[in-house]
Amino acid sequence: NAGVTQTPKFRVLKTGQSMTLLCAQDMNHEYMYWYRQDPGMGLRLIHYSVGEGTTAKGEVPDGYNVSRLKKQNFLLGLESAAPSQTSVYFCASSPDGGWSTEAFFGQGTRLTVV
Amino acid sequence: GDSVTQMEGPVTLSEEAFLTINCTYTATGYPSLFWYVQYPGEGLQLLLKATKADDKGSNKGFEATYRKETTSFHLEKGSVQVSDSAVYFCALTPDSWGKLQFGAGTQVVVTP
Numbered sequence: 001n002a003g004v005t006q007t008p009k010f011r012v013l014k015t016g017q018s019m020t021l022l023c024a025q026d027m028n029h030e031y032m033y034w035y036r037q038d039p040g041m042g043l044r045l046i047h048y049s050v051g052e053g054t055t056a057k058g059e060v061p062d063g064y065n066v067s068r069l070k071k072q073n074f075l076l077g078l079e080s081a082a083p084s085q086t087s088v089y090f091c092a093s094s095p096d097g098g099w100s101t102e103a104f105f106g107q108g109t110r111l112t113v114v
Numbered sequence: 115g116d117s118v119t120q121m122e123g124p125v126t127l128s129e130e131a132f133l134t135i136n137c138t139y140t141a142t143g144y145p146s147l148f149w150y151v152q153y154p155g156e157g158l159q160l161l162l163k164a165t166k167a168d169d170k171g172s173n174k175g176f177e178a179t180y181r182k183e184t185t186s187f188h189l190e191k192g193s194v195q196v197s198d199s200a201v202y203f204c205a206l207t208p209d210s211w212g213k214l215q216f217g218a219g220t221q222v223v224v225t226p
Contacts, residue, residue: 004157031212042118042203042216043158050211058213090157097212100146100165105157 002026006091006106013081013113021076021109023091031094032074033058033103034066036087043090049074050097081113116141116208120217123201127194127224135189135220137178137204145206147171147180147187148214152201161189161202199224 007022023032030051035043035058045058049068063085065077074093078085088110092103121136139147146165150158162171167182176191187204204217 033213035214035216040218042120042218043214044216045213048211048213056211092158092214094212097210099207099210100163101212102160102163103158103212103214105150105159107155107157 004091004093004104004106006089006109008109009107010110011112013078013111015081015083015113017081018077018079019081019111020078021089021091021111023074023076023093023106025072025074025091025093025104027093027095027104028071029093029095029104030071031097032068033092033094034064034074034076035090035092036060037090037108038087046076046089081111083113085111086113087111116145116206116215118204118206118215118217120202120204120220122218123221125220125222127222129196129224129226130193131224133189133191133194133198133222135202135204135222137187137189137217139185139187139204139206141185141206141208143208145208147178148205148207149176149178149187149189150203150205150216152203152219154200158203194222194224196224196226198222 047066052071149161164171164180
């Protein structure tokens with residue numbers, strides 16, 4: 001039972017480099033989310049998707065792009081990494097956007113930008 | 115906008131002690147309230163939730179009651195174990211898109 005799988009687990013980037021974080025879920029969930037976790041700030045929503053082919057901005061979208069070409073995958077891209085993007089990134093999925101629906105999280109990607 | 119405020123940690127307790135983590139919220143609507151837990155090296159997982167005023171969520175010995183009059187959702191456990199050491203996040207859903215608004219998280223350390 002894989003659930004939500006994030007790739008890679010760790011990454012170090014130089015300022016200005018680009019990379020893509022992959023999130024895959026095997027629960028046939030419609031909704032997927034990308035959050036970043038920073039000390040003292042909890043998790044903040046970057047982008048989300050309510051179904052295949054859709055994306056929308058969250059609270060902190062600047063510097064990131066996303067794509068949801070397949071229902072099971074949600075990609076987060078950094079076109080030109082900055083030290084301010086050093087963070088732990090979590091992907092989550094849920095079966096629907098209900099007010100009380102549980103979200104399922106991946107194990108996170110620790111990204112350091114130097 | 116909607117927000118969640120949690121007590122700062124770390125909270126250090128001895129095994130079998132009583133745990134309380136305070137959580138208050140501001141919201142324009144009637145959100146659902148959640149507690150998520152993050153064990154070391156893992157992602158977040160749902161601990162409990164409540165969907166309307168006066169609802170009590172419970173799981174694994176933890177409880178929290180949705181208090182609309184005090185806009186609070188405090189987490190309690192009567193007797194903690196070392197395995198309860200984790201970071202606990204209070205959260206709410208600000209709209210119908212399933213997005214979560216999180217508090218800053220409270221680290222709990224339980225010593226034998």
